[in-house]
Amino acid sequence: MTNAVEAHGLQKLYGDKAAVNGLDLEIREGEVFAFLGPNGAGKSTTVEILEGFRKRTGGDVSVLGQDPATPTREWRERLGIMLQTTSEQLALTPREAITHMGRLYPSPRDTDALLAAVGLDDHADSKPRTLSGGMRRRLDVALAVVGNPELVFLDEPTTGFDPEARRQFWGLIESLRQDGTTIVLTTHYLDEAEHLADRIAIISDGQLTALGTPASLRARATDAVVTWQDNGVQRREVTATPTALLRELLAGTTGEIAELSVTKPSLEDVYFQIIGGEE
């Protein structure tokens, strides 16, 4: 299996402050890879270096077999990029914008099919001013994939989406994955990363602090949370040995234990544990 992205010892300094500090990374072809991390942790800087927008200070990087510091037209044709900021596109309708962007690529997607895929078919010819923020964001997704890219970067794609729009967007990502597209995603939403990503990288302080499948990251937390009601009083205990706790509870009661639940830690619990914040 080949890698779509490889980075070794990636470093980016601003003055003497390191935004990215010795990052090692491999993203496989065809996978959905998510970057998680707090603001200012270096995820956007990392992604922008991979996209060929920012120059790195040190380390080796290869994206689709090329150094992104010297982007060529041929390389750009294989790449799709959705920026963190929503485009303003004050003049072109969604249909015009997609058609125009498609002309830059050797084998673009069909405009109508793409409009339907991002749910803009009802607004294809709307004046740009009348589009909501969410609609423009979906247009940005369409513009990122119109060239049929092998690798797509999506930087916080669903910020500002309502729940329905997010579900629809997730469906779009699924269909891209089925076409074999490699997808690199940065997000603030843990449920989004968990739902979409094959692997998640957690970045803090410019370094990779955790890497793995959502399940394997979740499995890092050994503790479970047991909650129940004791004579109408809510009880909660975090324990590494939930079975032992349950045995104890069962031994102390004859009837039903009210509101009993044992939950494995969520990805969110693990995330906060890893980045060193508090729950």
Next chain:
Amino acid sequence: MKRPGWWFLARDRGAVEIKEFMRSREQMIFIFAFPVMLLVLFGAIFGGTDVTEGVSFGQYFLAGMIASGIMNTGFQSLALGIASDRDTDVLKRLHGTPLPPTAFFAGKFMQVLFVSVVQIVILIAVGVAAYGVNLPTTWTAWGTFAWVFLLGTAASVALGIGMSSALRNARAGSAILTPVVLFLQFISGVFIVYTQVPTFLQHVASVFPLKWLAQGMRSVFLPAEFETAEATGSWQHGATAIILTVWFIAGTLWAVRTFRWQRPEDR
């Protein structure tokens, strides 16, 4: 797999740029209505006075407004437009696509040419209707018009692209460029007859392209006898061609060396 050709992309960019311009009401007003308003206003106030025997200020002013229009469109509007595209990440987005940078600039150039031609046609129409300007009848005169127009536009565009990178952002840019352009218009023979401008300001003006553009346009739209009323008694076509070319080359070098697709804090 067929890679789109350069010309195809440049033309497509040009079409998009023109469409964007036409749909921007503010730009349309600034570029089309503003010069016509100035022409009518100045014409109404000073139009009756003669610069020399048989040449009214209205005629003199028309040539200056055509020159100004070329500078406004190619330099000021273009610089602010690109700066604004940079502020709003439009340039960054384009940089993330396979669009060759040269095709992007060619598209900008086409937009400037289109807008300038429309603007000049409107100005000439007003000039003919209101100030009795006579259109040149010889091919030589139209040939002069063509090279002065093209060279002036090329120099303006090169300087406009260069200037766009020097501006911190579009908002600040407007505050910086407007007085500079106005200053040049006052000393270069647009609002005031050039020979009536103090000599040292004439020297300042003759460093910059606008003076030469305006003089070149006068050589097209004013009667041949007016040549003797010019500061040096000559239309100075040779000097005009050389100075505009030098500005074009300097502007191009400046633009190529300093052009950035991204905001300064975003590199």
